[in-house]
Amino acid sequence: MSKTAATLKSSPPSLVEEMLPWTTAIVWPLMTTLPLILTNEDLPLHYSNIFPEKWYSYDQFDPNDNQPKPLGLSLGILAVFIGHVFLIPIFYLYKNGYLSPEGSTPKSIQTNGERPYLFSEGLRTHLSQPEGFVLLSLYLSLTWMMDLMPKSYYSFRGSIQWSRVLLCLAVQDFLQYIMHRMEHKISPEFYKKSHKPHHKFTNPRLFDAFNGSVPDTILMILVPLYATANIVRDCNVWTYMAFGSMYANWLVLIHSEYVFPWDSAFRKFGLGTPGDHHVHHKVFKYNYGHLFMWFDRMFGTYKDPQCFAPKLFNYGT
Numbered sequence: 001m002s003k004t005a006a007t008l009k010s011s012p013p014s015l016v017e018e019m020l021p022w023t024t025a026i027v028w029p030l031m032t033t034l035p036l037i038l039t040n041e042d043l044p045l046h047y048s049n050i051f052p053e054k055w056y057s058y059d060q061f062d063p064n065d066n067q068p069k070p071l072g073l074s075l076g077i078l079a080v081f082i083g084h085v086f087l088i089p090i091f092y093l094y095k096n097g098y099l100s101p102e103g104s105t106p107k108s109i110q111t112n113g114e115r116p117y118l119f120s121e122g123l124r125t126h127l128s129q130p131e132g133f134v135l136l137s138l139y140l141s142l143t144w145m146m147d148l149m150p151k152s153y154y155s156f157r158g159s160i161q162w163s164r165v166l167l168c169l170a171v172q173d174f175l176q177y178i179m180h181r182m183e184h185k186i187s188p189e190f191y192k193k194s195h196k197p198h199h200k201f202t203n204p205r206l207f208d209a210f211n212g213s214v215p216d217t218i219l220m221i222l223v224p225l226y227a228t229a230n231i232v233r234d235c236n237v238w239t240y241m242a243f244g245s246m247y248a249n250w251l252v253l254i255h256s257e258y259v260f261p262w263d264s265a266f267r268k269f270g271l272g273t274p275g276d277h278h279v280h281h282k283v284f285k286y287n288y289g290h291l292f293m294w295f296d297r298m299f300g301t302y303k304d305p306q307c308f309a310p311k312l313f314n315y316g317t
Contacts, residue, residue, distance in 0.1 A: 017101040032160065114205065115205055122206070136248070152234050153237060170291075204277070271292060278313065285301075
């Protein structure tokens, strides 16, 4: 090898190359694309310009106009889908080195590397799990159309209430933390039938997020979701939509087999990362939180993947 070639090969990455992985962070605002667009009054795609008023408004003087209308439900499910439409291609590009300097594969969470798999197989498995999006869509449909949600959730007035989105995420994760610990602690038999199927993945991949069991999804996701809606009772439909899309897509991201560039910043604020969640999948008894590590730190169940078991987790995880 010539001296020039060796110099080129060993030269440090440029600023542009170093920033390239950070382009993946665009996935966060893209999660709420649909409610952001439909509530922007300056855009021709504002919901009032697209849908007939009778599809989303209620006449308080008409006793026959008090049944839930399916538009909010349909848009809510579509919001999660659109979030995934952005998340999946971005992850594909990141996984395959298109968003890394010199086309390198991202750093794996665990020292034994990521599990090999075909991307098409992973995506197909992810979308087809009955305990995943199928069960979530059924829950949303039943609670919406049977008028089981607080009245404000059916309102199209206003736009996304970001403080309420954060509150819903925090309440949901706290309740999920409690249910998660219960599934581990109640009894070995209970754990075996509910949560253990998800724990067969000791080195999870992004597409394992909703791969578990129906009882597990009901107990750890659906029960907290319904409780959260009845605790935070003043959200409008756009807030519920943004919360749902952020929650579902974030839950998928923390199962990633790779480190994301924002992980170290997230950890400083106690926000959940793939490294945090891999600790739980690997050793079972720590990091029961998902979106936030606040409650693990509060109750003494948190282990930092950068300090805990260095033989298991890569430095920088």
